[in-house]
Amino acid sequence: MADSTRSSTVVDASPGDVLDIIADLEAYPEWAKEIRQVEILTEDGDGWPDTASFSLDAGPIQDTYTLDYTWDVAEDGQGVASWTLVEATMLKAMDGSYTLSATADGGTEVVYELTVDLKVPMLGMLKRKAEKVIVDTALRDLKKRAEA
Template sequence: MAERTESSIDIDATPGAVLDVIADFDSYPSWAGEVKKVAVLSEDGDGWADQVEFTLDAGAIKDTYVLDYDWDVTEDGTGVVSWSLVTAQVLKAMNGSYTLHGDGTSTTVTYRLAVDVKIPMLGMLKRKAEKVIIDTALKELKNRVES
């Protein structure tokens, strides 16, 4: 699963404000359309979520899965939030990251994602699905942060 898809978006907010929205998993069902339920299963010593369970309903793909998070971020919110799949029913792999770069007033967020499913699917269709997931997630993140 070496191939991945990535896209970027500029958000009119500081990296810290963007990071706050990314880290607020309990609020995802209110703004991330395909996420129906979220439960933080464990946190590290600094209060960052370590493992998070998501219930997803993305039309053809419905799944409940657990992601393991790594927070390589600085005090101002810049850096990388990455995740990897721990368990799932339909997904075989889901590795991704948000990279946040900011100038103090705005933030560029780059989202990288590689997904694999247990059912057979052409690589081209997987990349197209990843692109839709990424573009939707970035737009929803931007709308949430800037609202």
């Protein structure tokens, strides 16, 4: 089983506002620099994305892939938005989650966990570095967008 990379940040926005940004998958190319394109393929009955296709360019990892989403979140936005890889060319895992928790001052702690594994051989060091870049960049850019 592949190791995961986990990091967190505190965002000066409510969990509901942060969740709205996370759930707006088609806007990812505007703020998540590695994501080039997103297409929602299916939605659940409440309008949450169920499956989506992504084009990724994260240095050594470039692929087009499909993710299946689970939205285990409360009405106030707290909870877990998670995804698993359905299909890809280069990736054999791109599984992760955002866990959102309200802070005492009205902000949100965001914990991002990601597991990336590739079908092609790549040094573990390069794979972990790419994973860390994806996680750190996503958290930084999410924080920037939520606080704008």
